[in-house]
Amino acid sequence: MSWTGRGGNERRGYHHGNLREALIEAALALIAELGPSGFTVAEAARRAGVSPAAPYRHFRDAEALLAEIALRGFERFTASLAQAWNGGKPDPLGAFENVGRAYLAFARDEPAFYAAMFETRIAFDSYPPLQAAADQAFAILRDAAERLVATLPTGKRPPALMIALHVWALAHGVAALFGRGDAGRKLPMSPEELLEAGILLYLQSLGLAGGARKEN
Amino acid sequence: MSWTGRGGNERRGYHHGNLREALIEAALALIAELGPSGFTVAEAARRAGVSPAAPYRHFRDAEALLAEIALRGFERFTASLAQAWNGGKPDPLGAFENVGRAYLAFARDEPAFYAAMFETRIAFDSYPPLQAAADQAFAILRDAAERLVATLPTGKRPPALMIALHVWALAHGVAALFGRGDAGRKLPMSPEELLEAGILLYLQSLGLAGGARKEN
DNA sequence: AAATAATGTAAAAGTCGTTCACATGAGCTG
DNA sequence: CAGCTCATGTGAACGACTTTTACATTATTT
Numbered sequence: 001m002s003w004t005g006r007g008g009n010e011r012r013g014y015h016h017g018n019l020r021e022a023l024i025e026a027a028l029a030l031i032a033e034l035g036p037s038g039f040t041v042a043e044a045a046r047r048a049g050v051s052p053a054a055p056y057r058h059f060r061d062a063e064a065l066l067a068e069i070a071l072r073g074f075e076r077f078t079a080s081l082a083q084a085w086n087g088g089k090p091d092p093l094g095a096f097e098n099v100g101r102a103y104l105a106f107a108r109d110e111p112a113f114y115a116a117m118f119e120t121r122i123a124f125d126s127y128p129p130l131q132a133a134a135d136q137a138f139a140i141l142r143d144a145a146e147r148l149v150a151t152l153p154t155g156k157r158p159p160a161l162m163i164a165l166h167v168w169a170l171a172h173g174v175a176a177l178f179g180r181g182d183a184g185r186k187l188p189m190s191p192e193e194l195l196e197a198g199i200l201l202y203l204q205s206l207g208l209a210g211g212a213r214k215e216n
Numbered sequence: 217m218s219w220t221g222r223g224g225n226e227r228r229g230y231h232h233g234n235l236r237e238a239l240i241e242a243a244l245a246l247i248a249e250l251g252p253s254g255f256t257v258a259e260a261a262r263r264a265g266v267s268p269a270a271p272y273r274h275f276r277d278a279e280a281l282l283a284e285i286a287l288r289g290f291e292r293f294t295a296s297l298a299q300a301w302n303g304g305k306p307d308p309l310g311a312f313e314n315v316g317r318a319y320l321a322f323a324r325d326e327p328a329f330y331a332a333m334f335e336t337r338i339a340f341d342s343y344p345p346l347q348a349a350a351d352q353a354f355a356i357l358r359d360a361a362e363r364l365v366a367t368l369p370t371g372k373r374p375p376a377l378m379i380a381l382h383v384w385a386l387a388h389g390v391a392a393l394f395g396r397g398d399a400g401r402k403l404p405m406s407p408e409e410l411l412e413a414g415i416l417l418y419l420q421s422l423g424l425a426g427g428a429r430k431e432n
Numbered sequence: 433a434a435a436t437a438a439t440g441t442a443a444a445a446g447t448c449g450t451t452c453a454c455a456t457g458a459g460c461t462g
Numbered sequence: 463c464a465g466c467t468c469a470t471g472t473g474a475a476c477g478a479c480t481t482t483t484a485c486a487t488t489a490t491t492t
Binding site: 230231232235266267269270273274 | 438439440441442443
Binding site for chain 4: 433434435436437438439440441442443444445446447448449450451452453454455456457458459460461462
């Protein structure tokens with residue numbers, strides 16, 4: 001190891017050398033600490049040890065910085081969901097539930113990314129790569145739904161896209177309303193359990209989940 | 217009719233006479249026109265025809281104004297849901313679906329209120345009346361779920377609270393992700409249809425919705 | 433009519449976002 | 463290595479916003 005290695009944030013000279021990354025990290029920390037509205041270009045610059053104007057060499061404006069964070073968030077998100085799905089192993093239903101859990105886990109473990117992705121009103125249209133990254137995340141869910149539906153006999157298969165949309169909406173709703181610990185509302189169960197139960201019940205009606213569908 | 221009646225916004229003299237209301241209306245218009253971040257105290261004051269300092273005679277700070285709007289929003293929201301539920305008539309299931317539709321209708325027809333209620337990160341804890349109003353809205357859903365569950369034989373009744381939470385989360389997720397027209401994502405169906413289908417499928421698995429469980 | 437409370441204004445301090453002219457240094461070219 | 467050029471950072475400035483404070487005006491009460 002060389003003592004010359006620039007560890008992380010320290011400023012060396014006139015040029016920072018890593019400002020773009022430092023700004024992104026600072027912004028993430030700010031969002032994590034103070035919520036989405038706690039981020040300001042000025043404060044991020046301050047934490048990176050540069051003047052308030054410096055960030056504009058790397059991002060057109062504040063929204064562009066947030067968009068970059070959201071983009072990276074979606075990439076990680078996609079990776080998490082894909083890993084949870086794991087090609088549908090060991091069985092499509094179990095893997096599908098794992099995807100749901102991964103959704104909530106991401107919202108819980110990466111609140112800064114999640115906030116940048118969903119709680120910040122970015123004009124997705126203005127950042128095509130962002131739109132693409134979001135589409136990619138959703139594609140995981142859609143593919144999983146396809147595979148799940150394929151376990152049913154032809155002719156009895158509900159539309160996979162609809163299933164993916166329902167599950168996504170449910171997961172997002174649970175995360176948005178109850179994801180944060182102190183959401184003010186006291187739940188009889190954890191968000192994870194709530195989502196899992198919801199997904200299971202939903203899939204049951206489609207004949208996709210554990211056989212027992214109440215045989216009253 | 218007397219020509220002296222102060223129509224709405226015009227300033228009469230040094231005192232506005234209706235500033236509090238005028239500010240709330242201006243803020244709502246701003247949110248509706250430019251999104252939640254488009255609201256500023258200064259601009260609201262400008263539209264009301266007063267100096268930037270005047271609003272502080274009526275609201276502690278910007279967040280307090282938003283909180284007041286959110287509060288009124290929840291009151292209207294509660295009224296909408298209650299009317300849709302209509303005491304469970306003509307039948308609990310149909311009325312329950314009406315509540316779901318009313319949820320989306322509110323998000324669509326009153327985007328400014330909805331944004332102030334859900335898309336603005338207000339510390340609910342700091343405004344107890346706001347928390348109470350939100351609880352009241354949720355109570356409509358919970359009561360409806362109770363009544364719906366009561367149509368099942370004792371012993372086969374799922375927990376109503378869980379049902380209410382699931383439906384709320386699904387409705388909120390649909391509204392948040394697909395509620396706005398140009399959400400960037402092209403859907404095979406309208407948000408209303410998507411939510412209705414989701415609720416029906418979900419309730420089916422509980423034995424609460426139309427018997428037919430896909431007889432194709 | 434006078435006193436008081438409510439509600440407005442003007443001015444100011446502090447923060448931010450953003451731009452512009454200018455400074456510095458990194459990396460290539462000869 | 464000298465010199466050129468480009469990327470990246472600085473400082474100063476503008477305009478907008480939030481919020482406070484001292485003061486002005488009007489409503490309301492006594």
